[in-house]
Amino acid sequence: MSVDRRAVLAGGAAVAGLALAGPAGLTSASAAAPMATTQAPGFYRYKVGDFQITAIHDGFAGRPLEGFIRNAKLEDVQKAMGAAGLSTERLPLTFTSLVINTGAKLIVIDTGNGNSGAPTSGRWMENFKAAGFSPDQIDTILISHFHGDHINGLRLKDGAAQFPNVEIKVPEPEWAFWMDDARMNAASDALKGGFQGARRVFKDMPNVSRFQWGKEVAPGITAIQTDGHTPGHTSFMISSGGAQFIALGDVTNMPSLFVRHPGWHAVFDMNGEIAERSRRKMLDMAASEKAQVAFYHAPFPATGHIVRDGSGYDFAPALWSSAA
Amino acid sequence: MSVDRRAVLAGGAAVAGLALAGPAGLTSASAAAPMATTQAPGFYRYKVGDFQITAIHDGFAGRPLEGFIRNAKLEDVQKAMGAAGLSTERLPLTFTSLVINTGAKLIVIDTGNGNSGAPTSGRWMENFKAAGFSPDQIDTILISHFHGDHINGLRLKDGAAQFPNVEIKVPEPEWAFWMDDARMNAASDALKGGFQGARRVFKDMPNVSRFQWGKEVAPGITAIQTDGHTPGHTSFMISSGGAQFIALGDVTNMPSLFVRHPGWHAVFDMNGEIAERSRRKMLDMAASEKAQVAFYHAPFPATGHIVRDGSGYDFAPALWSSAA
Numbered sequence: 129m130s131v132d133r134r135a136v137l138a139g140g141a142a143v144a145g146l147a148l149a150g151p152a153g154l155t156s157a158s159a160a161a162p163m164a165t166t167q168a169p170g171f172y173r174y175k176v177g178d179f180q181i182t183a184i185h186d187g188f189a190g191r192p193l194e195g196f197i198r199n200a201k202l203e204d205v206q207k208a209m210g211a212a213g214l215s216t217e218r219l220p221l222t223f224t225s226l227v228i229n230t231g232a233k234l235i236v237i238d239t240g241n242g243n244s245g246a247p248t249s250g251r252w253m254e255n256f257k258a259a260g261f262s263p264d265q266i267d268t269i270l271i272s273h274f275h276g277d278h279i280n281g282l283r284l285k286d287g288a289a290q291f292p293n294v295e296i297k298v299p300e301p302e303w304a305f306w307m308d309d310a311r312m313n314a315a316s317d318a319l320k321g322g323f324q325g326a327r328r329v330f331k332d333m334p335n336v337s338r339f340q341w342g343k344e345v346a347p348g349i350t351a352i353q354t355d356g357h358t359p360g361h362t363s364f365m366i367s368s369g370g371a372q373f374i375a376l377g378d379v380t381n382m383p384s385l386f387v388r389h390p391g392w393h394a395v396f397d398m399n400g401e402i403a404e405r406s407r408r409k410m411l412d413m414a415a416s417e418k419a420q421v422a423f424y425h426a427p428f429p430a431t432g433h434i435v436r437d438g439s440g441y442d443f444a445p446a447l448w449s450s451a452a
Numbered sequence: 453m454s455v456d457r458r459a460v461l462a463g464g465a466a467v468a469g470l471a472l473a474g475p476a477g478l479t480s481a482s483a484a485a486p487m488a489t490t491q492a493p494g495f496y497r498y499k500v501g502d503f504q505i506t507a508i509h510d511g512f513a514g515r516p517l518e519g520f521i522r523n524a525k526l527e528d529v530q531k532a533m534g535a536a537g538l539s540t541e542r543l544p545l546t547f548t549s550l551v552i553n554t555g556a557k558l559i560v561i562d563t564g565n566g567n568s569g570a571p572t573s574g575r576w577m578e579n580f581k582a583a584g585f586s587p588d589q590i591d592t593i594l595i596s597h598f599h600g601d602h603i604n605g606l607r608l609k610d611g612a613a614q615f616p617n618v619e620i621k622v623p624e625p626e627w628a629f630w631m632d633d634a635r636m637n638a639a640s641d642a643l644k645g646g647f648q649g650a651r652r653v654f655k656d657m658p659n660v661s662r663f664q665w666g667k668e669v670a671p672g673i674t675a676i677q678t679d680g681h682t683p684g685h686t687s688f689m690i691s692s693g694g695a696q697f698i699a700l701g702d703v704t705n706m707p708s709l710f711v712r713h714p715g716w717h718a719v720f721d722m723n724g725e726i727a728e729r730s731r732r733k734m735l736d737m738a739a740s741e742k743a744q745v746a747f748y749h750a751p752f753p754a755t756g757h758i759v760r761d762g763s764g765y766d767f768a769p770a771l772w773s774s775a776a
Contacts, residue, residue: 157557157558157588157589157590157591157618159589160555160556160557160558161553161558161585161589163504163553163555164497164504164506164553164583164584164776165776166776167496167497167773167774167775167776168492168493168494168495168496168582168583169492169493170492170774171492172491172492173488173491180487180488182488185774187774188773188774188775210759211759211761211768212759212768213756213757213758213759213768213769213770214768214771220771220773222771222772229485229487229488231484231487232484233484234484234485248774248775251774258492259488259492260488261485265483265485384768427769427771427772428772428774429772432537433537434537435534435535435536435537437535444535444536444537444538444708445537445751445769446537447538447544447546447751448546448751448752448753449491449512449544450491450494450509450511450512450572450575450752451491451512451572452488452489452490452491
């Protein structure tokens with residue numbers, strides 16, 4: 129049954145004829161209100177056990193849908209976007225980093241685009257400060273992988289290091305790959321930018337150390353191997369007061385595409401097969417353990433749960449709450 | 453296949469033995485950062501054609517899941533909540549009102565709990581001001597129906613009218629029902645509060661007029677009959693620049709329950725059968741026309757699209773964007 133819109137709009141005819149009471153002499157607002165140009169600051173807080181997590185939004189970069197997924201037809205991708213109520217032409221890639229307050233330590237995971245990304249990105253520091261934080265409160269910055277939208281916030285374009293006094297911890301396998309001169313020299317032109325970008329950020333940065341997968345990298349935070357997106361891509365398992373949380377990084381890009389279709393390979397995945405294996409492993413774990421998750425590229429505030437849906441999965445965004 | 457969490461955490465063993473570089477002498481943050489107690493202000497802007505809509509959050513009231521749905525077993529309701537990644541015990545009823553800037557007029561739809569609701573509600577005025585608005589900018593307030601969480605913001609507990617100079621427009625059938633003394637006198641004790649509440653708010657309020665279904669009640673805004681939740685419950689169809697938007701009010705309460713299960717009757721629906729008919733009519737129309745919608749009780753920012761899912765529907769939240 130399809131409802132005719134004119135019939136719906138005309139539904140009131142049944143009550144036509146009733147007398148209407150009306151006020152007289154009201155001087156309503158005298159001038160048109162200006163259109164606003166800003167949103168509320170891009171931060172959002174939630175609890176995981178005794179920890180308080182603050183999602184910090186870095187903005188977005190728009191891109192065409194075409195060419196985004198390597199192993200799916202455009203029409204299938206458009207269908208998936210339509211099924212999620214989204215545009216079938218363009219897609220906003222959003223960037224949301226995490227600040228974790230353990231009560232004793234303030235830990236940051238990934239730092240956004242700095243001033244090297246799209247003009248609609250680079251809001252990390254502004255939103256971090258709007259959330260009441262200052263950089264000198266940070267104890268540790270954890271990095272999931274070396275793509276520019278995750279590390280360029282560490283160093284501005286003019287060369288200024290943004291966190292010279294903060295301990296910065298990066299995945300050893302990621303460091304080993306991108307800092308390998310032989311690999312860089314043999315790389316395609318397209319890939320060379322990634323090697324150069326990692327060097328630009330980390331060169332002569334003395335406050336960087338490397339961690340291994342499977343190790344605790346901060347109190348209650350363990351690094352998990354989720355490679356494929358990059359050779360050293362890392363997720364972080366966070367445990368507090370019996371609650372489990374997984375900062376999944378780029379295990380999926382936009383969940384309405386890749387949680388629904390874990391077999392799809394985003395153009396940014398360096399090794400699609402390995403990335404898919406990591407993705408399936410983590411989706412299964414998150415669903416089985418009912419762990420809350422965050423994706424770097426999920427719609428802000430970029431947190432929720434992985435639920436099973438038939439033989440597949442869906443991403444159920446957490447309910448926004450005004451309680452911090 | 454279920455993934456063993458210990459195996460995942462131990463995945464890094466493969467790279468054990470690599471040398472780790474570590475910085476020395478860093479003096480990380482010296483003091484624990486305090487846990488924050490506030491969220492960003494509860495407003496969110498989006499465009500519908502040439503109109504700018506601002507969702508204004510009034511907060512929430514928690515309630516047990518038990519007794520919430522009249523015609524479903526608790527275990528089925530819990531299953532639906534679990535499928536949406538939500539608590540199977542309690543549910544937050546959230547309140548989100550709308551401000552519509554047409555460029556010429558500033559229109560408000562519903563006004564929240566005022567200071568008559570749960571302590572976690574009543575944030576409307578604070579968030580309205582945080583969004584940069586002032587009450588004297590409002591041209592018209594439209595009311596969807598007379599439940600307290602929609603009208604108590606019009607008058608505080610001490611009797612103070614909050615918008616004495618603003619044109620307030622209410623549905624004629626809603627007025628006719630709740631202002632009928634004979635109906636009030638015959639009402640059950642449970643229902644009597646609704647009659648008294650409507651009188652408390654609207655008594656001696658000269659700036660109120662009544663509108664009929666099917667009529668344009670503000671520029672580009674048409675009142676639509678969606679009764680059942682209350683006898684005069686009204687939705688608003690908003691048209692601008694070729695874009696369609698429907699402020700659905702309480703056509704559903706929490707969408708993850710009632711969009712997925714349009715046949716479920718919330719305890720607040722005065723006539724469950726009629727409410728269901730209105731719900732099915734509007735879900736079909738929103739899905740067919742791909743109109744953006746807002747529900748008063750959807751998770752903030754409470755807007756998105758109705759998409760078809762098999763023989764039913766799903767609510768696809770709009771993507772949060774930092775672009776106002």
